[in-house]
Amino acid sequence: MKKTTIHDIARELNITFSTVAKALNDHPRIKASTKIAVKEMATKLNYQQNKLASSLKSGKTGIIGVLVPTLDVSFFSSVVHGIENVMNENGYSILLYQSKEQQAHEIKGIETFLQSRVEGIISSVSLETTCYNHFKELKEYGIPLLLFDRTVDEIGVPYVRIDDYQGGFIATEHLINKGCKRIIHISSQHNIKIFQERLRGYMDALSQYNIPIDDQLIITGNPSIELGMNCVKTLFENKIYFDGVFAFEDYTGLGVLKQLNTLGIKVPEEVKVIGFANEAFGAHITPTLSTVDQQTVKMGEESAKLFLKLLKGKNYYQDKAEGIILEPILIARKSTGE
Amino acid sequence: MKKTTIHDIARELNITFSTVAKALNDHPRIKASTKIAVKEMATKLNYQQNKLASSLKSGKTGIIGVLVPTLDVSFFSSVVHGIENVMNENGYSILLYQSKEQQAHEIKGIETFLQSRVEGIISSVSLETTCYNHFKELKEYGIPLLLFDRTVDEIGVPYVRIDDYQGGFIATEHLINKGCKRIIHISSQHNIKIFQERLRGYMDALSQYNIPIDDQLIITGNPSIELGMNCVKTLFENKIYFDGVFAFEDYTGLGVLKQLNTLGIKVPEEVKVIGFANEAFGAHITPTLSTVDQQTVKMGEESAKLFLKLLKGKNYYQDKAEGIILEPILIARKSTGE
DNA sequence: GTGAAAGCGCTAACAG
DNA sequence: CTGTTAGCGCTTTCAC
Numbered sequence A, B: 001m002k003k004t005t006i007h008d009i010a011r012e013l014n015i016t017f018s019t020v021a022k023a024l025n026d027h028p029r030i031k032a033s034t035k036i037a038v039k040e041m042a043t044k045l046n047y048q049q050n051k052l053a054s055s056l057k058s059g060k061t062g063i064i065g066v067l068v069p070t071l072d073v074s075f076f077s078s079v080v081h082g083i084e085n086v087m088n089e090n091g092y093s094i095l096l097y098q099s100k101e102q103q104a105h106e107i108k109g110i111e112t113f114l115q116s117r118v119e120g121i122i123s124s125v126s127l128e129t130t131c132y133n134h135f136k137e138l139k140e141y142g143i144p145l146l147l148f149d150r151t152v153d154e155i156g157v158p159y160v161r162i163d164d165y166q167g168g169f170i171a172t173e174h175l176i177n178k179g180c181k182r183i184i185h186i187s188s189q190h191n192i193k194i195f196q197e198r199l200r201g202y203m204d205a206l207s208q209y210n211i212p213i214d215d216q217l218i219i220t221g222n223p224s225i226e227l228g229m230n231c232v233k234t235l236f237e238n239k240i241y242f243d244g245v246f247a248f249e250d251y252t253g254l255g256v257l258k259q260l261n262t263l264g265i266k267v268p269e270e271v272k273v274i275g276f277a278n279e280a281f282g283a284h285i286t287p288t289l290s291t292v293d294q295q296t297v298k299m300g301e302e303s304a305k306l307f308l309k310l311l312k313g314k315n316y317y318q319d320k321a322e323g324i325i326l327e328p329i330l331i332a333r334k335s336t337g338e
Numbered sequence C: 001g002t003g004a005a006a007g008c009g010c011t012a013a014c015a016g
Numbered sequence D: 001c002t003g004t005t006a007g008c009g010c011t012t013t014c015a016c
Helices: A006-013 A017-024 A032-044 A051-058 A074-089 A103-115 A133-141 A164-177 A193-208 A225-237 A250-262 A296-312 B006-013 B017-024 B032-044 B051-058 B074-089 B103-115 B133-141 B164-177 B193-208 B225-237 B250-262 B296-312
Strands: A063-068 A093-098 A120-123 A145-148 A159-162 A183-188 A218-221 A244-247 A272-274 A291-293 A323-326 A329-331 B063-068 B093-098 B120-123 B145-148 B159-162 B183-188 B218-221 B244-247 B272-274 B291-293 B323-326 B329-331
Touching: A006 A017, A006 A032, A017 A032, A051 B051, A063 A074, A063 A103, A074 A093, A074 A296, A074 B074, A074 B093, A093 A103, A093 B074, A103 A120, A103 A133, A120 A296, A133 A145, A145 A296, A159 A164, A159 A296, A164 A183, A164 A193, A164 A244, A164 A272, A164 A291, A164 A329, A183 A193, A183 A225, A218 A225, A225 A244, A225 A250, A244 A250, A250 A272, A296 A323, B006 B017, B006 B032, B017 B032, B063 B074, B063 B103, B074 B093, B074 B296, B093 B103, B103 B120, B103 B133, B120 B296, B133 B145, B145 B296, B159 B164, B159 B296, B164 B183, B164 B193, B164 B244, B164 B272, B164 B291, B164 B329, B183 B193, B183 B225, B218 B225, B225 B244, B225 B250, B244 B250, B250 B272, B296 B323
Parallel strands: A063 A093, A063 A120, A120 A145, A145 A159, A159 A323, A183 A218, A183 A244, A244 A272, B063 B093, B063 B120, B120 B145, B145 B159, B159 B323, B183 B218, B183 B244, B244 B272
Antiparallel strands: A093 B093, A291 A329, B291 B329
């Protein structure tokens, strides 16, 4: 069935389509009575405005591209949830793309967005991205870009993330306060700023409390339960003593708990463990896992709000990129003896 | 900066824009040399096809609307993850909308999709939807619609879901096999088919094993940890004996475990518990929670595949709606004594 | 108040 | 092999 257009409405009412267009857009110079007539006819004919046409003409699509590594990780889906909420309230729609942690997909996603003439892009950089030209070009083209969580300074665009340095610091400090002296830090093997910041927070906390930094105690790998398990196994086999573990994300922390349990090492009595991200399972496992909350939904909402605020200003790209740093929140639970 | 169009390319090359258009679309009657020249110029000028214009003209947007209650529940985000994967591989983009479990938002979402001229909609019905006209109209308009998980027969469109009856049956049967005689079922207060089917499976399993159905043992409420906790508390206070609980979803099952633990009732020795959905936390809590897996990512992928298959046929809406029923998979863990 | 007309950037006949 | 032409459905001056 053919969709009805403003021409159909015009024909029925014996007026021109341009009058119909104005009536539907509540143009001030259109008589109230014809506005009513037009709108009645519109609903009668099931008229739905063709946004393709109006966007083509007006140059505004009302669409924001959201590019994330995957939706199958609660962190990202929560953030997207927050983004969609705010964007939706402000009349924008979300075009969704998953990079699958691959640079090639990221590039394709941005290309798709450009072709769809999105009014801006909100993204979190994939782990395997090493070259940022596809993001930098957006800036040159004047397409608004905002990065959240996995931000990259070099790109120089507005950003929203938590203070990962602070998060790493308070997590480590918490372990120190609970009496830990030899604290393992498990981090990422990837060159991702947020993980490096957590590491920096870890090191500074140790320094501040006069605990020597031991390279043996810093281990890297790919975020996973297995990583946590393997770390503990290896440390144990190499007879490296430790009494605290700060894992850069909760699944790795979970692996640590599992392996400690397998080895019969008591948590929190012998070893205390803290993760990062406040994944849903942490509050329900035994022992409950201490962690650092990243305010995911809020991160999405703040991303959308900052984006819209900048969009409403004259030029999105100011002299220096504005950003929001959310506070990491320590969630102390049983795994650190709370 | 003004976006470059085929006219810009044409001007640079002293040919007409229609030749450029054909060259870019690899039209057979265009000389190889000019195709090369055009494509080189296109990349040189950073040309990006304007899909708004091409969609407007061709009537094909390559966009699918995905309407789900929320992304802040891992079930839905996993399914959307699966949908996006398959759609992306097939050259489609996803326009995302969350209904927030409200009929009004659902209606607005569909309206947005219609205005954006999506080529179809994949959705899961909100809990608070009582009137399905907004979905039925899509069928009348000939807009392809596919429902997953929370499907509604009355709407009469293609669907993908698991066999919830079977899921309810095997969950209950599992408890019976483990020796339970008085099995609580916690279900939804909403009139949602999938939950009613789980209930039906529960009742049939009891009947088949000659266990009387006792209305006292069937409780309804809103899916949540609190629901599970309150159910156990109430049963206990009313001195209603039970030795098994089948919760219609995992969070409710988790609440049951928590409250049983608080009351000092041993799981699985005194009471066995099984949930439904295989949420991420279930494998990591203590005791690990038995559950029924819904194959979420596969559900998304199958939804997209069936949708695309029907779309490629002559008419999407056949005589009778085709559907895929995925098999529920019993995940037996410690909470049922596995 | 309403109408006429131009044009957004592209596709797809049809003409040469 | 390339060019001409007519729209897709809308927004937006400018005229009346």
